[in-house]
Amino acid sequence: MGLDIRWPIGLMFTLIGALLTVFGLVTKSDHAISLGININFIWGIILLVFGVLMLFGAMNGKKNPPAN
Numbered sequence: 001m002g003l004d005i006r007w008p009i010g011l012m013f014t015l016i017g018a019l020l021t022v023f024g025l026v027t028k029s030d031h032a033i034s035l036g037i038n039i040n041f042i043w044g045i046i047l048l049v050f051g052v053l054m055l056f057g058a059m060n061g062k063k064n065p066p067a068n
Helices: 006-026 039-060
Strands: none
Touching: 006 039
16 A cells, blocks of 8 residues: 555644634634633644644655565
């Protein structure tokens, strides 16, 4: 199989993280903020970082795994 599972996972988390980060920045309303922390923005950043790390790992992964 030639598909690395990190590609679709990285793309999904990067897309969702970017959308949630933008949503957190655009809507700074009271219902999105808990104890003075913008939950949507923080979790968007976390998802975005995880997605980028997965994509980075997929790009730098072994191209041809050793044959058994």
